[in-house]
């Protein structure tokens with residue numbers, strides 16, 4: 001699903017590579033944790049997958065496409081196949097739970113009939129049935145993250161990228177969010193999650209990729225957090 005071939009990324013004006021000679025493959029339906037200290041390159045790794053940047057060197061394939069050569073007009077099509085979830089939820093203020101999730105389908109031109117069918121199903125899946133009409137600001141952090149996950153998943157993307165999704169949540173709420181991501185993974189979604197949350201990584205025992213100063217220093221099946 002995702003292949004990095006000798007990928008290096010320099011930001012303009014920087015002498016040190018944010019990512020350096022990264023080689024790896026992530027298969028369809030895998031669950032991968034991306035760990036490493038602040039500044040080790042995790043966000044850069046995720047942003048390359050989203051084609052927010054192109055590699056400075058090397059080749060990157062995502063969902064069968066070579067992102068080095070993908071024309072700009074095809075980038076929205078690529079991003080439609082990738083759901084994204086962030087630490088700070090990024091919901092639309094002043095809108096209800098239902099509206100936040102429906103919006104993701106409206107902007108890609110899905111018919112109203114489909115939206116009215118799919119949004120309630122997805123809200124039920126994430127545990128928010130009955131809260132459709134609540135303004136998202138009134139929800140707890142964990143509930144807001146469930147809305148964000150519903151919005152990311154409502155289009156049934158092949159890949160879900162989560163950048164510190166539990167970073168603003170207490171441990172108990174975080175476990176609920178991880179159960180949800182695990183469920184989404186089990187319906188054949190490739191999940192890549194950047195995190196500093198060692199207890200979650202140690203509980204889940206999934207593949208762990210560790211970056212240090214832009215280099216991939218560990219690729220461990222059923223791994224632990226384990227960074228100093």
Ligand SMILES: Nc1ncnc2c1ncn2[C@@H]1O[C@H](COP(=O)(O)OP(=O)(O)OP(=O)(O)O)[C@@H](O)[C@H]1O
Pocket residue numbers: 011012014017018036037038039040041042043044045
């Ligand atoms: N837009 C940018 N321009 C210049 N340098 C950048 C830019 N974004 C990131 N960097 C640098 O690239 C390196 C990797 O940063 P990156 O944000 O990928 O790390 P990270 O592991 O995601 O960190 P964190 O855990 O704090 O989010 C760092 O040295 C950072 O300062």
